[in-house]
Amino acid sequence: MTSFECKGVLVDFPYEPYEVQKKYIEKVLECLQNGHNGVLESPTGTGKTLSLLCSSLAWLLAKKAAIQANRMLPTESNAISMSVNTAAGVDKNPSSAWNGVIRPPRIIYGSRTHTQLNQVMKELRRTNYKHMKVGIIGSRDQLCIHPEVMKESTSSVKIALCRAKVSTRTCQFYNNVELKSKEAFVENGIADIEDLVNKGKKFNCCPYYGSRELQKDVDILFTPYNYIIDPRTRKAQDIQFSDDVIILDEGHNVEKMCEESCSVDISSTDIALCIDAVTDVMKQLYDEKNTEFSAEPIQLKPREFSDDDICVLKALFLEIEKVIDGIELTNGTNDKKMEGSYVFKLLQGADITPSNMSKFISFLNSVTLYMSSTNSNAPHQAKEACLYKFQQFLECVLQSLGSNGDPKNTDKYFRTYIQLEQSKYKPKNDTVKLKELKKGKTLNFWCFSPGFGMRDLLGRNVHCIILTSGTLSPLAATISEIGIPVKVQLQNAHVIKNNQVCVSVIKSGPSNKPLICNYSSRLGQTLVNFSRIIPGGTLVFFPSYPFLDQCVNHWQGCNIWASITKNKSIFVEPKNKDVLSNVIDEYYNAIQENKGAMLLAVYRGKVSEGLDFSDWKARAVIILGLPYPPYQDPRVVMKREYLDEMRKENSECLSGQEWYKLEAIKAVNQAMGRVIRHIGDWGSIIFCDERYASFNIKSQLSVWLQPHIKVYDQFSIAYRENVKFFKNSGATMPSAVLFSNASFDEPAQATVLRSIESVKRKALEDDTIKLYESYCDKNEEKIEKKSTLASSSSSNSILKFVDIFEEQTIINTISESQPLKVDATSDLKPLVKKRKLKIIPNKIEHPKKIVNTSIKTVNYMANVQNILKEKDAYNNFISILKKYILERNCDELIERLDKLFPIKTQEIISILLGLNDFFNHEPNSQLVNYCTRLKEEHDVIN
Numbered sequence: 001m002t003s004f005e006c007k008g009v010l011v012d013f014p015y016e017p018y019e020v021q022k023k024y025i026e027k028v029l030e031c032l033q034n035g036h037n038g039v040l041e042s043p044t045g046t047g048k049t050l051s052l053l054c055s056s057l058a059w060l061l062a063k064k065a066a067i068q069a070n071r072m073l074p075t076e077s078n079a080i081s082m083s084v085n086t087a088a089g090v091d092k093n094p095s096s097a098w099n100g101v102i103r104p105p106r107i108i109y110g111s112r113t114h115t116q117l118n119q120v121m122k123e124l125r126r127t128n129y130k131h132m133k134v135g136i137i138g139s140r141d142q143l144c145i146h147p148e149v150m151k152e153s154t155s156s157v158k159i160a161l162c163r164a165k166v167s168t169r170t171c172q173f174y175n176n177v178e179l180k181s182k183e184a185f186v187e188n189g190i191a192d193i194e195d196l197v198n199k200g201k202k203f204n205c206c207p208y209y210g211s212r213e214l215q216k217d218v219d220i221l222f223t224p225y226n227y228i229i230d231p232r233t234r235k236a237q238d239i240q241f242s243d244d245v246i247i248l249d250e251g252h253n254v255e256k257m258c259e260e261s262c263s264v265d266i267s268s269t270d271i272a273l274c275i276d277a278v279t280d281v282m283k284q285l286y287d288e289k290n291t292e293f294s295a296e297p298i299q300l301k302p303r304e305f306s307d308d309d310i311c312v313l314k315a316l317f318l319e320i321e322k323v324i325d326g327i328e329l330t331n332g333t334n335d336k337k338m339e340g341s342y343v344f345k346l347l348q349g350a351d352i353t354p355s356n357m358s359k360f361i362s363f364l365n366s367v368t369l370y371m372s373s374t375n376s377n378a379p380h381q382a383k384e385a386c387l388y389k390f391q392q393f394l395e396c397v398l399q400s401l402g403s404n405g406d407p408k409n410t411d412k413y414f415r416t417y418i419q420l421e422q423s424k425y426k427p428k429n430d431t432v433k434l435k436e437l438k439k440g441k442t443l444n445f446w447c448f449s450p451g452f453g454m455r456d457l458l459g460r461n462v463h464c465i466i467l468t469s470g471t472l473s474p475l476a477a478t479i480s481e482i483g484i485p486v487k488v489q490l491q492n493a494h495v496i497k498n499n500q501v502c503v504s505v506i507k508s509g510p511s512n513k514p515l516i517c518n519y520s521s522r523l524g525q526t527l528v529n530f531s532r533i534i535p536g537g538t539l540v541f542f543p544s545y546p547f548l549d550q551c552v553n554h555w556q557g558c559n560i561w562a563s564i565t566k567n568k569s570i571f572v573e574p575k576n577k578d579v580l581s582n583v584i585d586e587y588y589n590a591i592q593e594n595k596g597a598m599l600l601a602v603y604r605g606k607v608s609e610g611l612d613f614s615d616w617k618a619r620a621v622i623i624l625g626l627p628y629p630p631y632q633d634p635r636v637v638m639k640r641e642y643l644d645e646m647r648k649e650n651s652e653c654l655s656g657q658e659w660y661k662l663e664a665i666k667a668v669n670q671a672m673g674r675v676i677r678h679i680g681d682w683g684s685i686i687f688c689d690e691r692y693a694s695f696n697i698k699s700q701l702s703v704w705l706q707p708h709i710k711v712y713d714q715f716s717i718a719y720r721e722n723v724k725f726f727k728n729s730g731a732t733m734p735s736a737v738l739f740s741n742a743s744f745d746e747p748a749q750a751t752v753l754r755s756i757e758s759v760k761r762k763a764l765e766d767d768t769i770k771l772y773e774s775y776c777d778k779n780e781e782k783i784e785k786k787s788t789l790a791s792s793s794s795s796n797s798i799l800k801f802v803d804i805f806e807e808q809t810i811i812n813t814i815s816e817s818q819p820l821k822v823d824a825t826s827d828l829k830p831l832v833k834k835r836k837l838k839i840i841p842n843k844i845e846h847p848k849k850i851v852n853t854s855i856k857t858v859n860y861m862a863n864v865q866n867i868l869k870e871k872d873a874y875n876n877f878i879s880i881l882k883k884y885i886l887e888r889n890c891d892e893l894i895e896r897l898d899k900l901f902p903i904k905t906q907e908i909i910s911i912l913l914g915l916n917d918f919f920n921h922e923p924n925s926q927l928v929n930y931c932t933r934l935k936e937e938h939d940v941i942n
């Protein structure tokens with residue numbers, strides 16, 4: 001543990017701080033002392049979390065001391081008082097007082113997920129501040145311990161059921177909150193969600209409500225940041241600020257979340273279910289009256305509305321349904337783009353206006369409460385959830401007026417978009433007829449300004465907001481989007497040395513054709529090559545799931561997939577997040593088994609953030625394409641249009657096109673940040689797309705990475721550089737320990753490693769060398785074994801042969817120094833000379849064995865390409881071949897070839913005849929006869 005002074009504040013730190021940490025801490029203190037907002041970027045692994053925790057809590061102690069000192073020693077001239085006041089900084093909201101007593105602020109620490117917060121809490125345990133009062137906010141999903149509520153599958157039903165039990169005081173755990181929550185939840189130590197649940201069970205006390213009670217009195221409150229940003233969640237959780245400091249860690253998604261949390265939609269089906277819900281309530285009211293005379297009256301919550309109210313509500317929903325039905329969509333596009341306030345006009349048609357909306361919302365709230373307390377069967381709950389959804393819709397629409405209730409805000413920051421309803425969920429019962437669904441519409445109310453939500457947050461008596469992440473580049477764009485005044489900025493360098501990262505932009509693939517995302521074959525061959533030299537884990541990012549699927553299908557249909565799997569086990573990020581953890585476990589296991597693994601994932605997906613890919617879990621990230629948002633997507637179109645309008649008013653605002661491009665870059669920055677996770681980590685970032693060579697794109701990538709970028713025109717040179725990198729780093733980096741010897745799940749592995757004395761370090765290096773040798777030996781063995789196979793057997797699959805043709809769109813003679821174009825370990829005759837690759841610590845092995853290659857095949861395809869010239873014609877040739885192989889219809893083959901080559905030169909006839917060489921196992925006499933005939937004709941003519 002070390003202590004140092006920064007801006008008059010004494011900061012205790014568990015390690016000797018890195019230079020970048022000192023800079024970071026200084027900026028945090030600048031924000032806290034002056035009440036200024038900050039946007040701070042510091043790459044992953046630079047120890048942001050510790051810096052944030054130690055600096056903010058050190059400042060909080062100074063602030064508390066200042067409050068105390070001012071109470072005891074009110075004279076400004078007092079030296080002690082002056083120094084603590086300097087450290088504490090300005091009193092931005094001097095009115096922050098509880099019961100007349102000035103209350104110190106809280107640090108509200110928001111991160112994206114609870115998993116990330118658990119990591120933060122682990123870091124807190126390492127510090128001298130671990131004894132400060134800690135709170136955590138969780139949802140009912142995470143904290144509820146009532147067996148009946150827990151077994152429900154959807155959050156909205158859980159909420160409804162919980163609220164019903166609380167309001168009728170039928171939850172024993174809730175009933176114990178008042179008595180037992182202090183005993184259960186207040187004690188020394190940092191309790192995470194799991195601890196709260198365990199304590200709740202032990203004391204029979206509700207962790208959700210119990211922990212909520214105590215949150216007002218903590219020093220630091222951990223919460224997923226949607227609880228801070230989303231106004232509706234804030235309200236539901238009763239989160240109020242009082243001169244508190246808001247930290248939004250992992251804040252690269254904050255802009256999106258701000259927009260999302262202020263956007264809503266409602267569909268015709270939802271309204272139909274609301275009508276059903278109200279009809280059910282009417283029936284219930286009728287039954288209620290009848291049960292008054294039954295022998296055992298049912299316990300009901302006293303309702304807060306009359307029978308007449310509920311009839312009015314039904315009439316209102318019928319009116320809304322009519323209004324939505326009556327919206328005329330634009331011919332052709334079947335949608336309608338309108339200004340934000342259009343929603344108010346629609347609602348006015350059903351007599352819902354801004355002035356009566358709040359009343360209406362609380363009326364809806366009492367109806368849903370009544371429903372949840374009286375009936376809990378599934379269809380009933382689905383309807384109740386829709387009623388709740390409509391209530392949320394209205395709340396969001398009302399909030400669009402802003403804190404000052406100005407209708408101009410709605411038009412300035414929001415847009416309405418109406419489209420035909422996509423049937424997301426089918427009605428389970430007869431309540432909604434299908435034909436009604438078909439003509440249904442969805443009313444989207446979208447916020448396009450993250451600044452709207454951020455300004456709202458800032459206006460709620462907060463001391464300052466610090467937005468931080470490893471990837472906020474380009475900073476100016478981020479600041480422009482969040483739309484609040486930002487006085488403190490930082491873009492930190494990395495803590496790693498130059499030899500720990502290799503960044504290559506590769507402009508062309510192994511076949512020397514430009515690398516760009518459309519060509520799955522070229523990308524596939526690139527991956528085949530890299531799969532041979534990257535040790536441990538490799539992450540490959542794709543711009544979208546459809547493109548990922550397309551590549552996987554294509555590669556599985558040819559030899560690419562098989563070639564990669566010989567070097568690495570391949571895993572694909574599933575769309576369903578429930579199975580993701582299994583896939584990740586298997587990926588980790590495959591890496592531990594020494595063969596290594598490759599994980600194909602999508603930008604903005606689960607793999608691109610939040611999972612641990614330190615050390616061997618990702619020694620390389622391969623970047624494919626540029627993940628622009630879907631250009632035609634209505635929301636993307638409207639966001640671009642919105643920004644262009646804003647740009648006219650404010651030249652500092654991003655234009656639609658700028659935003660669109662930056663969205664792609666931000667996703668890339670996030671994905672490539674997976675590779676270096678701590679000071680001892682090392683790895684390669686490989687951009688497989690020529691567009692990254694352009695200044696415009698390069699200059700938007702994370703600042704720390706830019707000096708490392710090397711652009712390669714030729715694949716072979718980039719490949720060799722990477723071979724060298726893996727050889728050198730593998731041999732010299734201390735953290736290149738075999739993780740099978742270390743605890744795989746321990747994120748602080750690096751820290752442990754760093755503390756290993758130099759003697760042990762030598763042993764680690766030896767381990768590293770062994771690891772490389774084992775990779776190398778295995779690889780070599782495989783190559784030798786399979787090469788023999790390949791040369792001894794003739795092509796056993798013509799279909800594969802055709803695929804190879806398709807993959808190898810260019811077939812030039814390849815020098816031995818070049819990387820491989822085709823996998824020599826495949827069952828096919830290799831098309832090119834193959835270099836045997838061996839990675840050893842001190843030198844790169846040069847090819848020893850050259851597999852006999854079919855130059856004839858190479859030349860053949862080159863000739864076909866030469867003659868056909870046009871890409872379409874060449875593709876047609878391949879498809880004719882494929883079809884023939886599948887269907888064996890020789891007449892059709894000849895007929896189509898005849899058309900494809902209308903002029904029959906000697907060369908063309910040779911080509912056609914030459915085809916037979918590739919049909920080794922099935923000589924095609926018809927083709928031979930056809931060619932003979934052509935030759936005779938040709939000879940006659942000439």
Ligand SMILES: Nc1ncnc2c1ncn2[C@@H]1O[C@H](COP(=O)(O)OP(=O)(O)OP(=O)(O)O)[C@@H](O)[C@H]1O
Pocket residue numbers: 015016017018021042043044045046047048049050123126469470677678747748750751
């Ligand atoms: N000065 C230091 N010396 C040694 N270890 C440190 C130092 N600072 C932080 N660490 C440790 O380094 C590890 C990596 O830091 P951490 O993950 O907090 O970085 P980060 O920048 O917060 O990353 P992320 O972007 O993922 O939040 C942690 O285990 C942390 O305890």
